[in-house]
Amino acid sequence: MTSPEKIGAPSSREFDDVYFSEEDGLAESAHVFLSGNNLPEEWQDKARFVICEAGFGTGLNVLSAWKLFEETAPPGHYLDIISIEKFPLSRADIASHLTPWKDTLGSYLDDLLNQYPPQIPGFHRLRLSDSVTLTLIFDDINDALPQIQANVDAWFLDGFMPSLNPDMWSASLFGQMARLSHPGSRVATYTAAGNVRRALTDAGFKVERVTGYGSKRHMTVGCFEGRPS
Numbered sequence: 001m002t003s004p005e006k007i008g009a010p011s012s013r014e015f016d017d018v019y020f021s022e023e024d025g026l027a028e029s030a031h032v033f034l035s036g037n038n039l040p041e042e043w044q045d046k047a048r049f050v051i052c053e054a055g056f057g058t059g060l061n062v063l064s065a066w067k068l069f070e071e072t073a074p075p076g077h078y079l080d081i082i083s084i085e086k087f088p089l090s091r092a093d094i095a096s097h098l099t100p101w102k103d104t105l106g107s108y109l110d111d112l113l114n115q116y117p118p119q120i121p122g123f124h125r126l127r128l129s130d131s132v133t134l135t136l137i138f139d140d141i142n143d144a145l146p147q148i149q150a151n152v153d154a155w156f157l158d159g160f161m162p163s164l165n166p167d168m169w170s171a172s173l174f175g176q177m178a179r180l181s182h183p184g185s186r187v188a189t190y191t192a193a194g195n196v197r198r199a200l201t202d203a204g205f206k207v208e209r210v211t212g213y214g215s216k217r218h219m220t221v222g223c224f225e226g227r228p229s
């Protein structure tokens with residue numbers, strides 16, 4: 001793994017927030033979203049595993065999940081990734097932002113860039129490999145989720161900070177998460193914001209505040225226990 005000393009991170013002018021950690025985005029992705037969702041253990045005994053991500057951004061989380069799946073999943077298992085992005089980046093910007101991990105991600109990055117769709121709203125289906133598909137939805141997550149039927153096993157909540165992007169972290173988002181989850185579905189997010197933890201709890205997740213990545217002291221993980229009556 002490339003371990004750059006300080007690689008910097010792309011940021012959004014609109015939201016005044018970064019796409020991933022300034023310390024090491026790939027290491028952050030592994031800590032927060034993979035370990036936070038207990039991967040790769042969770043997909044060992046599921047022939048089909050479904051991840052749903054809020055905020056595709058540069059695709060770094062998708063790439064790290066895809067790579068880990070190819071390296072650790074039992075033969076014959078499938079991974080479906082659904083990732084939703086309201087403000088898609090261009091292919092050139094993604095390639096530029098992920099340059100620090102060009103060697104580590106190798107052909108995974110090349111394959112994703114080759115298939116990256118035009119920035120047109122709607123559903124884009126990418127066959128990443130024989131066992132991994134990506135449904136990339138260019139839309140607001142609050143408009144996209146009600147259109148989906150899925151049995152989500154792991155949620156990657158990676159929108160910009162709730163205080164800077166409150167529209168995304170809406171009651172509708174948490175209600176849809178409950179609709180698309182089953183007992184045992186997991187969630188991980190880099191934020192430890194109290195309102196997010198409360199909203200997840202109200203939606204039926206048992207949440208825990210755990211150690212965050214790098215300079216972030218805390219993050220949140222959770223497990224769905226069922227819709228509250």
Ligand SMILES: C[S@@+](CC[C@H](N)C(=O)[O-])C[C@H]1O[C@@H](n2cnc3c(N)ncnc32)[C@H](O)[C@@H]1O
Nearest residue numbers: 055056057058059060061086140141159160168
């Ligand atoms: C922290 S970045 C995500 C980083 C990304 N997961 C990665 O691996 O690079 C947050 C992303 O959420 C997107 N976003 C913000 N509000 C959104 C919304 N309402 N619906 C869908 N995506 C949204 C932003 O455009 C941005 O790409």
